[in-house]
Amino acid sequence: MRVARAAAAALLAAAGTAGPGAAAAAASPTAPAPGPARTAPAPAGWSATPAAGRPYVYLEGASGSVLQDTLSVTNTGARPLTVRLSGEGASIAxxxxxxTVPARTRADVPFAVTVPADTPPGDHQGSVRAGAAGRETVxxxxxxxSGPRLAALTVENVxxxxxxTLRYTLVNRGNTVLAPRLAVRAEGLLGTVLDRPERPLPLVLRPGERATRTEPWPDPPALDSVTVRLTAGAPGAAPASARADAAFASPAGVGVLAAVLLAAAGTATYAIRRRR
Structure with a gap:
């Protein structure tokens, strides 16, 4: 939800001047219930979620703007609970x-996110944090x-x-969050020795982020010279590929080759003797 700068400025001013008595006014408790007559136990639990029960906060706006949302803090215990609020990864106030949330009550606390004027277009991450009763909710x-979007992915250091085992690095060179996919192919002296179609990776790359990963190859050739090519893609991004050359010469493969050469030499010697 985008708000005008004036409304956001008023919100930030309220955040800077609010004291203990202003907390109840800024947070709007709803659905209060009377507490028990006897001494209540310690708070049983609490939760903090974006308003309307969303799994995360999503905001969109231009650089230099101020955006607003609301965090709902619910106290399910039988005593009032004081919850500390903070933000990380963005300018959050x-x-x-x-x-302080009364027993069995929800308080809705507004907050504002300021987008610096030099923020590049694309997707950015942060978090809203709430802490109470020895634990923290993120x-x-x-x-x-908003602005021109660029989805760009590269494969490096193959x-x-x-x-x-194949080792490689994926780098998000654009300004949008990417969900990479990967295909692997290896060619040997006698043809294709590995062919894995494109599949999604359990990975999400934020703009500028890189991730080094490995691709298992449990049964490489015992004796061969191969060229391995990795091709990565993501929605909206052009496919990117990189290659690496390798030679395999395991003891078993060398032994088989030696046996074949010896057999060939023996056959040739026998043929020469027959001709003589």
């Missing part, structure tokens, strides 16, 4: 830094800054280890 924050 809550209307209050902490809120709510992911996804921020999309190499084949002696065991056959």
């Amino acid at each position: 809550f209307a209050v830094r902490s809120v 709510v992911p924050l996804h921020l999309r800054v 190499r084949v280890e002696p065991s056959g």
